[in-house]
Amino acid sequence: MTLKHDSNYDFLFFSVSETFTVSVKSPVSVQRGHTAILPCWLTSSQSAEDMEVHWYQRSDEYDTPVLLYKARAFDYSSQKPSYAGRASFGLKEETSGGLKAGDVSLKLEKATIEDAGKYTCVVSSSDDSDSASVMMKDDNKVNLSCQSDGWHPKPELSWSDSKTALIPANVMFSKNSAGFYSVHSWVLVSSPSEVSCSVGLFNEEPKETRMRLENSLEEAFIDLALSNKMRLFSVAHFQC
Incomplete structure (x- = not known):
């Protein structure tokens, strides 16, 4: 701010800078193969159309951005190849108003699973610059199946993880010619997690087996023999 004086008036001259703050919402979870929105916005709600927006994933990949916007256009000349055709601007909510x-x-x-990690959003104008980071998590869903045979009378089946009971998608029973029951159930869970399936008779200690699901899990079929009964866990990626 400067002050100018003459015989009649004192003049105040202000030099106003266009300052802003970048805000994000983190973490963001996404299933493989689906679309993720990593929310990032200017808290002053001012237009970003004439600003430079630089998204990059790792600190050593600043020069190979996920997305670069400058001079009112996208610049793909240095974009990391794995993001080609997949990265663009999105809306943090339907009524956000976009860049304007x-x-x-x-x-x-x-x-993809390789997309998981920290993303940094850098917004720059001629007067100011600010940045913030968003963590994107791989919310991998798997379909876990549990089957047990050779029960009499009809058994009870339950699912749980390390924290709470899980609600299965279904529990089905069948009965063979000898009068023994089989039970089959499946549940949709996220990995990584540790999940258990328990089968037993009322007022008796159930038989239980556990499986730890890792992020790198692709597909597994595991047979577990328990006494004269057999359980089959089958795990496969869930696709919507």
Whole structure:
């Protein structure tokens, strides 16, 4: 601020800078193959159309960005190849107003396990610059199946993880010619997690088996023999 004086008036001259703060919402979870929105916006809600927006995943990949916007256009010349055709601007919410309202959220299509990690959003103008980071998590869903045979009378089946009971998608029973029951159930869970299936008779200690699901899990079929009964766990990626 400067002050100028003459015989009649004192003049105050202000030099106003265009300052802003970048905000994000983190973490963000996404299933593989689906589209992720990483919310990032200017808290002042001012337009970002004339600003530079730089999204990158790791600190050593600043020069090979996920998405670079400058001079009112996308610059793909240095984009990391694995994001080609998958990265663009998205909306943090349907009514956000997009770039005109300072919404510079990243839209990432066909998410892969390699996409998981920290993303940094850098917004720059001629007067100011600010950044913030979003953590994207791989919310991998798997379909876990449990089957047990050779029971009489009809058994009870339950699912649980390390924290709470799980509600199965279904529990089905069948009875063979000898009068013994089989039970089959499946549940949709996220990995990594540790899940158990318990089968038993009322007022008796149930038989239980556990499986720890890792992020790298692809597909597994595991047979577990318990006494004269057999349980089959089958795990496969769930696709919507």
